[in-house]
Amino acid sequence: MRSRGLSILFVLSTLLMAACDQGTPTPAPVPTGSSASIPQPSPSALIPTTERPDPGPLPATIDSTTTVASDVAPGWVHYESINEILDLAFAPDGGLWAATRGGLVRWDLDTGTYTRYLLVAHQVAPAPDGTLWLNTEYGPCQFDGATCEPPPDMPGSMGGQTYALAVTPDGDLWASSDLGASRFDGASWASYPLGVGVRGLEVSDEGALWASTANGVAQYRDAEDSWVFHGQEQGLPGPQAHIIGVGPGGEGWAYIAWEGLYRYNGEAWLPIESPPGGDVRDITFAADGTPWIGTVGGSHYPGGALSYWNGEAWMDVSSATGLISFSAVAPGPDGVVAAATNLGLGVYQNGEWRMLKDGPTSSRVPAVAVTPDGAAWFAFGDQSLSTNGSGLSQFDGQEWQYHLGDAEVSALAVAPDGSLWAGVGCTIQRFDGAGWETLARCEKELPVGNILDIEFAADGSVWVASGLNLVRFDGKAWIPHDKLVHSVVAAPDGSIWVNGWDGSQGSQYVARFDGSEWMTYSTSEAFPGRFAVSAATPDGRVWGIVPERGLAAPYGQTWTDDASWTFYALPQGFLGGGWGPVAAPDGALWVRSQQGVARFDPAVAETDSPDAAWTVYEHDLEGRGLGPIAFGPGGEIWLGATRFQPPPVED
Secondary structure (H helix, E strand, C coil): CCCCCCCCHHHHHHHHHHCCCCCCCCCCCCCCCCCHHHCCHHHHHHCCCCCCCCCCEEECCEEECCCCCCCCCCCEEEEECCCEEEEEECCCCCEEEEEEEEEEEEECCCCEEEECCCCCCCEEEEECCCEEEEEECEEEEEEEECEECCCCCCHHHHCCCCCCEEECCCCCCEEECEEEEEEEECEEEEECCCCCEEEEECCCCCCEEEEECCCCEEEECCCCCEEEECCCHHHHCCCCCCCEEHHHCEEEEECCCCCCEEEEEEEEEEEEEECCCEEEEEEEECCCCHHHEHHHCCEEEECCCCCECCCCCECCCCCCCCCCCEEEEEEEEHEEEEEEECEEEEEEECCEEECCCCCCCCCCCCCEEEECCCEEEEECCCCCCCCEEEEEEECCCCCCEECCCCCCEEEEECCCCCCCEEECCCCCEECCCCCCEEECCCCECCCCCCCCEEECCCCCCEEECCCCEEECCCCCEEECCCEEEEEEEECCCCEEEEEEEEEECCCEEEEEEECCCCEEEECCCCCCCCCCEEEECCCCCCCEECCCCEEEEECCCCCCCCCCCCEEECCCCCEEECCEEECCCCCEEEEECEEEEEEEEEHHHHCCCHHHHHEEECCCCCCCCCCCCECCCCCEEEEECCEEEEECCCC
């Protein structure tokens, strides 16, 4: 089972909406270096008063040391992604720290175990003494394993958002903002109002500091306590330096978007060969001085790469991984290199890759399904170049497994025999529990266009909506039906209902196939406008939502122009956020909204009052529980990667 959109018009308009280009901001004038300190306000001056006036020490609760345990207690459980890695760094003791969307994680690579803390950070910066500096939404704080203590007297005039952190060999902390950079020596701050935003900071083992800004590369000279800016006069091709790295001896490396990679030789910036892949996302250096660079793929590149420079050429060590993103790289002891990829954390050691298992790869879930063995399957990702990635993840209650690499999975359905069918681009893939096979391919059995829906009919046929055509598989051949269709519903009487779009008329319709011919119903006929069927119940009715009136269904197993309609108002607060209903195995209908989910029992509505048929289950997931709906064998309900175990229904 899966959810279907309320409005075909909305879905199609969304698919056709073009992305808007964002202009490049005009660089500010190049400032001169300054060592003047500025007045030091209290830490609360940096905290948005509407969110958290005075956070104090941030708690860092240990969430788990393995994976999230499976339980069946009533209530909501959100399985947050810990694969969406924002930053990586090795600690002096060899532990690997990762800042992720789902919390702070520390891996022990020797044992393969990890500890996850319920504390979200954007950056990790280990100090020589073994402590850890974190960059959080409230600014920098020092982590001791239990709490994260903000430094005293953070300079508020440097801007409210901290973009980057760096720790010097002697333990000083550097923090950057929209206005410059600040240095904390453990007792007090020194501020450098550079007049330009500093988005990246890097410190060499010798203590040399480099910064990437919108006005080029800035170098801090400790002896003079001043800054020197490098721009086009020093050989850089443009003003905006996106990624900065610092090698042995303070040698600076910079990546200029759309221009390539440059290296500073002490006098000028010289272009060097760019590594394979697309955009450079991280530049770092191993203990022996070897440069390592991570790139992400794009429309012009088949994939990203993890590469090192041998002095003459880039050596790609990731060509066989099939990964498209290496967005954060951290060299560790004994030649190990850790990299954040589109499928989570990978480790390169002794010429081999291994992926460290943790959680799903993205918060966005376009499709979900549950197989008879209770395993939940999630299509993750937005097909972007971020570390969110894409692909298919399987969760058995204890562990995550990954399937199909970086495939763009847009539809999932469970066949009557228990196998899983997946729409992958414009192909159909089937998983029988042991392996995958391709059932239908683009421009062969199927038209070009992403698979939007898969439905199994009572007669054993399979219906596939690709957006560009509707195709039926009768067990032997794939038979096209000339219809622009977004979703399909199979009714118990064997009829097939579709939500379609008439491109020539610019209008939506609902159509019913009785096995031999189609009957089409437009908004000009008996059924209400902006209606899309999304579920069928055992009584033979098909159901959808009419925004202005609520749940709607025609009576009878046939639908004529003068068919009578029944409307059931949604619970208070659900009308504005309700999506098309999904039928559960027990015949109840479930509707989701921003407030939670609501269960509707058609049998109760017929014998009692319509209000008595509704049961509302609210959640506080802040929009995370809005994914498609699927039902598990134990009565659990999945909304994307959020699991809900309803309490027993009262008789």
